[in-house]
Amino acid sequence: MVTWLEQIPAELLPAIPVVMVLLSLTAAVAIFPLPENSVRLRAGINLTAAVVKVLLIIALVPAVVADGARPEFSAPFLPGIDLVLRVDPLALFFAGLSALLWLLTTIYALGYLRGSKNKSRFFGFFSLCVTATVGISFSGNLITFLVFYELLTVVTYPLVAHWGTPASLRAARIYLRYALGGGLAVLVGVVWLTMYVGPVDFADGGAEGVAELVGSNPVPALLIFVLLVGGLGVKAALFPLHGWLPLAMVAPAPVSALLHAVAVVKAGVFGIVRVLHDVFGVDAAAELGVLTPLLILAAFTILYGSYQALRQQEIKKRLAYSTVSQVSYVVLGVAMVNVLATTGGVVHLVHQGLMKVTLFFCAGLFAEVIRAHTVSQLRGAGRRMPLTSAAFTVGALGMIGLPPTAGFISKWQLGTGAMASEHPWVLWVLVGSSLLNAAYFLPVVYALWFVDPEEVDPETLLSGDSETAASADPLRVREPKSLLIPALSTAVLTLLVGIGASLAFAPLQIARFIAEGVLG
Template sequence: MNDAAAVAYSAVPVLMLLTSLVPAAVIFSLRENQVRVRTTLNLAGATAKVGFVVLLAPPVVAGEKLRASMTWAPGLEIVLVTDAFALFFVGLSAVLWLLTTVYAIGYLEGAPNRSRFFGFFSLCVTATTGIALSSNLLTFLLFYELLTLVTYPLVAHRGTKEALDAARTYLAYTLGGGAVLLGGVVWLTTLVGPVEFTAGGVEEVARLAAERPATATAVAAVLLSGLAVKAAIFPLHGWLPVAMVAPAPVSALLHAVAVVKAGVFGIVRVVHDLFGVTVLADLGVLTVLAVFAGVTILYGSLRALTQDDLKKRLAYSTVSQLSYVVLGAALLAPMATAGALAHIVHQGLMKITLFFCAGLFAEVLGLSKVSELAGVGRRMPFTAAAFTIGALGMIGLPPIAGFVSKWSLALGGLDAGQPWVVVVLVTSTLLNAAYFLPVIYALWVQEPEEGVEWSTAPHRERRGSLEAPLSLLVPTVVTASLALAAGMAAGWEYSPWQLAQLIAGGSYP
């Protein structure tokens, strides 16, 4: 590769940001009736981001890194890098952004304030991409806080009192967590100077832990506490079920790739690429983190059991499922780490499918509660089938992707000498079955209640077909198919599971 080509290639991380930042800037200026231009910008940006991921996958998997930096102030740099973990997360966000964009275009057809919605929608993906590509704590913090600010208008989009109250709750939690994270970043930078994420941990941070273990423990606790808000770790999860008042595409993005995944992504970075698992294990931090994750897994599942509102049931399921990632990251075993990383993708595919389906049940039939879903599988068979795949995957039934994650985490728990992890996973699986199987049973087996007339349900006349429009149905079926394929093709070289193993291997000496 000549010098000119090398320079151009190194600009790819910046270009990946621009694929969503530029469309956002233009979309804000569009009139509501400029539907074709807005749609073209949305789809072009989303497609370009996927293209960059495909372009970078082979060299990054082979060990090559692209780095782009800008000096912000003396000693402070904004640095973007495409290491394997960064591309892993960007790949998930790029694919799901494209599919969610198609879904959102159909879902919001004829709705007001679409330019505002899609502008902030693109900024949300820009911030998520920046988080994934961040090479140091400062860069991570900037994009992490940007994500908080640009997601607020999406949660508040409907403008109702309920939406505005939920958005304020979301902002209070996430800004509070961001303030704590800022304190941790400033504290660590004061102690060791600016550092870049390094697989296995940063040498200067390890030296601090050896010389001043109490201080290092306190810094780690502050950083992880700040990140725990967006990761929805109990008892800092309260914003997530409340935020379900947002439109279905926003709920899907929040739960599958954006806000909550930024939290768990940050925790994995701090544990594996800042302190290092061995350092945090010696400090005793991993044990505490694992316990909080285990409690959250069970708590989220128990709360999901009691929810009749479908989106809230899914929200508490997310609270539980996110902590699978945290639990795997906190266990001193490569298999557990690989399971955690794979679950970032697997949970994203399954959960976005479930939220897409919940949006279709509400949009087409006006149904939002589990108790209302009897017989809907006959009315919307493709949507119900997609929901069934996502739900069975969450339970952990093979060959869907969720099984691969849970099996890996269980083996990792045994490898780490923590058999209680298996007990937590088995209990959680039973609870998953307890709150998902009744929904599947209602969809396919139960008869509709006497007197129910779907033809008079909200949106029925406008939609007027047996299923949702293709712009809504196709993304839903695709994500369900990807969740199934990720489980069935786990042995394929570029599957999420195989890539997760590759990344996890670099975290251990």
């Protein structure tokens, strides 16, 4: 197979992961000094960098997945330790999600923040957030991962605090406390493990020397595992480390989408997958006896997050607790240690990202256009904002796991994996979670489509911006294209990746390739 990578000199291959990281970093450096009225230039820098990154990812997929290319760059960092950027299938999988959603979220944010203040600051930190996420994706060893993981904490704080209100500043401070605490745990775990086995490079089956450490010194190995997974569990919002996430929903809708779908939460769960598969390895983890406790913790988080979501009336908080639940599907899948379940867990990295970003895009639209922030305020919104409501419905049905959405594919894989594992009880966790998902999403869908607009409070009907009113229907409002197009795009992708799951290079097929590479 002739691929794009084969068309460039071999000596340039190591530069590819560096270019991927530098794209968004360069965008950030260029955006920060721009005056607020440089609307077109700021948008052009953002969109150009985002489009180029998506094109690079598309070009890399056949080479990395089909041809086995592993572009790598390394540079001295600490004595005896290098910073390593490497493109492997899992890295490309996560980076592909971040690149695609960065592009769509940028389009959304440009419309959402039109007329607001501090846009250069926002988009500068927004690009730095993506820089850290891509760096996490391509990290080839624990030290590199730690550097970008801590950078992600620092650059997301201003995004959470962007509005500058007392509530947003409080949420940002709480987020920072959680994230720094988790980062400290990861730092201690990385340093401790490095003292025992030397620099820790990610490797299929586990890093060199870690299996020997588990056999010879199981107690420190167990403590290191707990430190690493516990620290990463803060960003992954595993119970009981999830408290920062619902509070962070005071951030702008594009930030909420970024936090939940690709950046902070996904970085945490991606790190857990790396620690389990590429640092300790599943055999060493099984020998330590950590797989079943990790599975039980993930199962409890899934049910707990769903129960808490059911109790929320504010739309974004309901979605936040849904994230607490849904992201733990990834941990659930990899902790069952079979190809079917691991495939389901890994593919949910992408599937959940598409579905959740759709829901947050729609939540932002509802809030901006008709000032709807709670479930009750969405009554009759299907007539007022039909396209936004349709996109929300697709995302909601995907979260429940109904065919032919992406969520159905994830849950089918996890369910069949559970039946093939030593823990068939996990199937009932999936069933219970789906029922709870239905209990907190279907009432929203019902409110959108099946409540007569005449039953809606007149004040709610008039709450939208009068300039957006459509003359053909006094209840109808115009849905801003810059916000609507990203929402519809991710909703369509939620359907397409479900319908086309068997196609070559579909997320499911790449996830299966990753799982088979790890488990044989």
